[in-house]
Amino acid sequence: MTRQRGEVVVETRDLCMHFGGVRAVDQVDFSLFDKELRCLIGPNGAGKSTFFKCLTGQLTPTSGEVIIRGQPMTGAEPFEVASLGVGIKTQVPxxxxxxxxxxxxxxxxxxxxxxxxxxxxxxxxxxxxxxxxxxxxxxxxxxxxxxxxxxxxxxxxxxPWLVLLDEPAAGMTHEETYRTVELIEEINKTSALIVVEHDMQFIRMISRTVTLFHEGRILMQDTMEAISADPRAREVYLGHRA
Ligand SMILES: Nc1ncnc2c1ncn2[C@@H]1O[C@H](COP(=O)(O)OP(=O)(O)OP(=O)(O)O)[C@@H](O)[C@H]1O
Structure with a gap:
């Protein structure tokens, strides 16, 4: 299970982001510990990117709270999040x-x-x-x-003391993905990270705590080995990817 280290540096409480009737993020309680490296995974449309954008300030949540290092940051602008010492890499170059x-x-x-x-x-x-x-x-x-x-x-x-990365290995070759994992391990020596990623090869190489999203909610949070062995997780995600 999640190894708890030091203080909680990112927290969401009952976080919701609804687009009309679509519950892209729904009642998500999430915690990240200092110096932790956390991967967010899930099938297409599970809510990973929407959750990520609520953390970075790209989206203002419908309800709930985002707290970064004890500061209420719900609905803050991206520059305000960055000003706390948060490095953000989105999918947009x-x-x-x-x-x-x-x-x-x-x-x-x-x-x-x-x-x-x-x-x-x-x-x-x-x-x-x-x-x-x-x-x-x-x-x-x-x-x-x-x-x-x-x-x-x-x-x-x-x-930055915290780095948020949205699909850093997207479109990469095997060798590029491997190098990217090395760089992320290096960055994790000085920063906590939250990484949204699709690439299973990447996730397995990173091999830390993984948060599995499904239909806007956290379905499971554990090592990739435990998630791979869980029948429900396999059904919603791994069955069509592993
Ligand atoms: N701006 C938007 N307006 C309306 N619906 C949206 C918007 N952004 C996301 N959604 C919907 O919210 C749900 C979650 O989408 P999101 O992009 O967060 O999922 P994801 O897990 O990141 O998927 P993917 O892996 O395909 O990027 C989907 O049903 C999506 O269609």
Whole structure:
């Protein structure tokens, strides 16, 4: 079961996001502990992305509460969530194609820090995520996976204590997915993470506590091994994916 570590840093209470009659997120009570790495999985339409967007401020929930490090953040704007020290990577690309990888990472650092600190953070991030071979390449010329890693670098350069990632391995090859897992493990040394992901190979490699959504609710929360062995979980999700 979930190994509880330290303080709860993200909490939702009775969170609901309804679109007309569609209960995309319905009465969700969720807790994330400091330094935890949590994956959110579920079949198409289960409510993962909607839940994610309620945390990031992209959507204002219909009812319920979002609490981040003790602060009530229900309905906050994305910049207010980011201001708490939360790094957010959505599915929408957020890079400048006409700038190099290094310049993109520097810009992300510069948003929060002075010039000197931004330069050192950029160098540290490139070293930490092993992006040295592409640092001077224009992002518009990079492969899909490499662009995603630059975006991860942009998130890391802001020194977040919490990182929220929506489908970081989407569209990646096996090798790119493997590298992305390594980068996420590296980021988890300094940040808690919530990762929405479809890719079973990715989830198994990450191998931590997984929250399984189904019809807007949390159906199960456990290791991937336990979820894989559960008949109900298999029926709603794994049966048509594993
Ligand atoms: N803006 C919206 N307006 C109306 N309905 C929406 C909207 N966004 C999501 N929904 C509906 O809410 C439900 C949950 O969708 P959501 O995208 O959160 O699921 P998901 O688990 O992220 O699915 P996927 O894995 O396919 O991305 C679905 O029925 C979807 O059609």
């Amino acid at each position: 957020n890079v400048f194609d006409g700038l190099t990888a290094e310049e993109n990472i520097w810009l992300a650092a510069r948003r929060w820090h002075g010039d000197a600190r931004s330069r050192s953070l950029t160098a540290e991030t490139i070293e930490r995520l092993k992006l040295g071979d592409i640092r001077r390449t224009l992002v518009g010329q990079l492969a899909h996976g490499q662009r995603q890693w630059v975006e991860l670098g942009m998130v890391v350069a802001a020194e």
